[in-house]
Amino acid sequence: MLFSIEPKHSLRDIFNRKEEVSTFQKALQSERLIILDGLRRIGKTSLLKAVLEEFDGYHVFIDCRAYFRNNLIDAEAFDKALIKGIEKTLKLGKLKKILKSISGLSFGGFGISIEDKGQETSLAEVLKNIDEALKGKRFILAFDEAQNLRFYRKGGKDLLNLFAYTYDNLRNFVIVLTGSEIGLLHDFLGIDDPDAPLFGRYLSEIRLQRFSQDKSLEFLRKGFEELAIDVSEKVLERVVDELDGIVGYLSMYGYIYYKGNQVDALERTKEQAKKLVAKELGALIKRSMNYGYVLKAVSLHINRFSQIRTYIENNFGSISDPTLSKILNTLVKQSFLEQEYVDGVKRYSIPDPVVEYVCRE
Ligand code: ADP
Numbered sequence: 001m002l003f004s005i006e007p008k009h010s011l012r013d014i015f016n017r018k019e020e021v022s023t024f025q026k027a028l029q030s031e032r033l034i035i036l037d038g039l040r041r042i043g044k045t046s047l048l049k050a051v052l053e054e055f056d057g058y059h060v061f062i063d064c065r066a067y068f069r070n071n072l073i074d075a076e077a078f079d080k081a082l083i084k085g086i087e088k089t090l091k092l093g094k095l096k097k098i099l100k101s102i103s104g105l106s107f108g109g110f111g112i113s114i115e116d117k118g119q120e121t122s123l124a125e126v127l128k129n130i131d132e133a134l135k136g137k138r139f140i141l142a143f144d145e146a147q148n149l150r151f152y153r154k155g156g157k158d159l160l161n162l163f164a165y166t167y168d169n170l171r172n173f174v175i176v177l178t179g180s181e182i183g184l185l186h187d188f189l190g191i192d193d194p195d196a197p198l199f200g201r202y203l204s205e206i207r208l209q210r211f212s213q214d215k216s217l218e219f220l221r222k223g224f225e226e227l228a229i230d231v232s233e234k235v236l237e238r239v240v241d242e243l244d245g246i247v248g249y250l251s252m253y254g255y256i257y258y259k260g261n262q263v264d265a266l267e268r269t270k271e272q273a274k275k276l277v278a279k280e281l282g283a284l285i286k287r288s289m290n291y292g293y294v295l296k297a298v299s300l301h302i303n304r305f306s307q308i309r310t311y312i313e314n315n316f317g318s319i320s321d322p323t324l325s326k327i328l329n330t331l332v333k334q335s336f337l338e339q340e341y342v343d344g345v346k347r348y349s350i351p352d353p354v355v356e357y358v359c360r361e
Helices: 018-030 044-053 075-092 096-102 123-133 146-151 153-169 182-189 213-226 233-243 247-258 265-287 289-299 305-315 321-333 353-360
Strands: 033-037 058-063 113-116 119-122 139-144 173-179 204-207 338-342 345-349
Touching: 018 033, 018 044, 018 204, 033 044, 033 182, 044 058, 044 139, 044 173, 058 075, 075 123, 119 123, 123 153, 123 173, 139 146, 146 153, 146 173, 146 182, 153 173, 153 182, 173 182, 182 321, 213 233, 213 247, 233 247, 233 265, 233 353, 247 265, 265 289, 265 353, 289 305, 289 321, 289 353, 305 321, 321 338
Parallel strands: 033 173, 033 204, 058 139, 139 173
Antiparallel strands: 113 119, 338 345
16 A cells, blocks of 8 residues: 555555666666665665565665664674575575575674684675575665664774675675665765775665655545545645655655544644654754754755854854854755755755754744
């Protein structure tokens, strides 16, 4: 059903992403390092899961958010999940014999070895064994919300080394990374950084955009049609006006409506979405109230550097240019803000309407 609140698992349930699905499927057959990025709740996980589900090859899916403990990735739990995922894939596929080489493996990142019956094996070696057995089929290592891997030990360097080794040596493996915090994901990968393990590798990037107004309306109509519920065009137009083409909010609205809240479904959706966003912004604001002040200014359409500084100084206290610049930069990298040049002047905007509602309050 279109109005589910979990990520989709099947291409049948994926609305309006034909081109992206096709580009992604082709990339899985021809590329080695792919990123799938876009705003939060724009549909990255759904697209990834649905495409992998039908993919003619092997895959492991890791949600990088699931291993957070005290602001760091619990490396042991993460490693275990990765190894278990690989084991499960090997068991399901025709690669059972390789399982032997993996028994006793405990992965501590690239180059970190394990003892198995007196012999040492590293994950890189295991992947090499798998690569040789793949016979042309591809094996996808997919990491969802991968900007979080910078919180893996050593700033994620072990993993980046593993990715670089895989990219350079194992031609049947493909690494797929999704990210909502687009700038942070690029920084983490360091493709343009001569000191980073992945420097200079080719990165294939697929950016998911919001639905147009027409497509958003079509999505709502189709979802309600599926449930045999009649909702007036006027109501749907208002929903799209307020939630924009972010499919996660639209499907949340449909779900809430379907669950019996016809009268105030839009208000309830906004409240629920605002709670999610407030949680996501919470960590930033805890680091510095300046993030909140800047977002508040932009939510009020005060959108140029000097205007934002004046607004903060008039309302909250002084802020230096370097501090403001750093705060704006971080907000852009985390995709809470977007920047564009209008008549040669940089202007900021909030791409997610719910973030705007939260910050304006
Ligand atoms: P992201 O990974 O970008 O945060 P998700 O894949 O988790 O986004 O999607 C957010 C919500 O939107 C989920 O409830 C999912 O079911 C729904 N959704 C995402 N993409 C689509 C799509 N193309 N068609 C229908 N529903 C979608």
